[in-house]
Amino acid sequence: MAIPKIVIVGGGAGGLALATRLGRKLGKKNRASIVLFDRNATHVWKPLLHELATGVLNSSMDEVDYRGHSSAHHYRYLRGSLDGLDHEKKVIHLAPIMDEDGIEVLPAREVSYDYLVLALGSVSNDFGTKGVAEHCHFMDSPQQAKAFQHDMINTFLRYTDPALRQYKQLTIGIVGGGATGVELAAGLLDATKLLNAYGVMVEDHQSINVHLIEAAPRLLPGLSERISQTVQQELEEMGVTVHVSTSIQEAQAYQLVTGDGEVIETDLNVWAAGIKAPPFLAELGLTTNKKNQINVNQTLQSVDDKHIFAMGDCASCPQEDGSTVPPRAQAAHQQAKVLAKNLIHALDEKPLQNFNYRDHGSLVSLAHYDAVGSLMRSSASRGLFLEGWLARQCYASLYRMHQLAIHGAAKTGLSWLVDKLSRYLKPRMKLH
Structure with missing residues (x-):
């Protein structure tokens, strides 16, 4: 009997964290086949893109190679860009992959699934x-x-x-x-x-x-x-x-x-x-809102199909107070934890858990000058206001938490050490 196949489309903060968790819990034990699709070959944490834009971040050091990561965490990575969906046949359609010169590297393909997770993030909204x-x-x-x-x-x-x-x-x-x-x-x-x-x-x-x-x-x-x-x-x-x-x-x-x-x-x-979700999501035959986000239940299942889940910026997830989950990296990480449990429960035919977003606060970096924000927010509290050195350390820890979710403690510790050494060995700014 073939093992169930879970396909994740999108290797951003939430999608990569989910693939990692499912790989450890299901792929390693051969309880399910975990496949991650992304149009890129490497992952860069989206909140760091402003540092990449100014040259402060060296992407060759901070990017994650999907193929290497997948082999270490018991899931498969395949290059691909979603082009269509047939949820009755449980098949996704992938667009051809072209190189820089417009030459086809991989043809259009169809991939079957038992459970599908859409984690395609967001794009700028120019209104x-x-x-x-x-x-x-x-x-x-x-x-x-x-x-x-x-x-x-x-x-x-x-x-x-x-x-x-x-x-x-x-x-x-x-x-x-x-x-x-x-x-x-x-x-x-x-x-x-x-x-x-x-x-x-x-x-x-x-x-x-x-x-x-x-x-x-x-x-x-x-x-x-x-x-x-x-x-x-x-x-x-x-x-x-x-x-x-x-x-x-x-x-x-x-x-x-x-x-x-x-x-x-x-x-x-x-x-x-x-921001808005990618426009083509509104053409997949699933219910979406005005921002192209897929409407999901609190279990993160599509309101149209219990075998399709959506998470992160491309999903509109309701909360008990009538609001929807905000498009933040911390929300995607929280959803990855709940969705990993729900997919395991779905395989075991157990009830699924509702996702309840917890706002742990927000921090804004002002480069090397400062950082400002609040932590430990709740519905009854504004949270602890922070600025200066302590806020900067807390802001830096957010990236370490992301690394911890996708690499584990040992590799995250080594990455921290390498980053510290690089400050002395390499220029602070990438000029090419």
């Missing part, structure tokens, strides 16, 4: 704003982060020659005052100092002008007002120009046009103003 796709960078993937870093380095180099300068000051516009926008703004000022240290002639951090633009009345609208005010004050002291209650009606070459008609001249633009 149909004119010119955004053509004139703004996005931060949805390592490839996009590296593309921004490439353009950023070239733009800095152009500013070493007065004849090539677009404006008096190199100007970067960031649309979106959430965590990504805030962390990127601080990271860019940090990168400026590093570029100067490595011989790219930028006089000081005032030589770069960063505009951070948020449509809501304050930055970080999803967090407490105290955190928002503290972060804005810190950014402004660094030299960031903060615009709140400011919408963008159009992005053009080298400028952003606000809803009031004001023109902000820029050399580079980044769009980080919201």
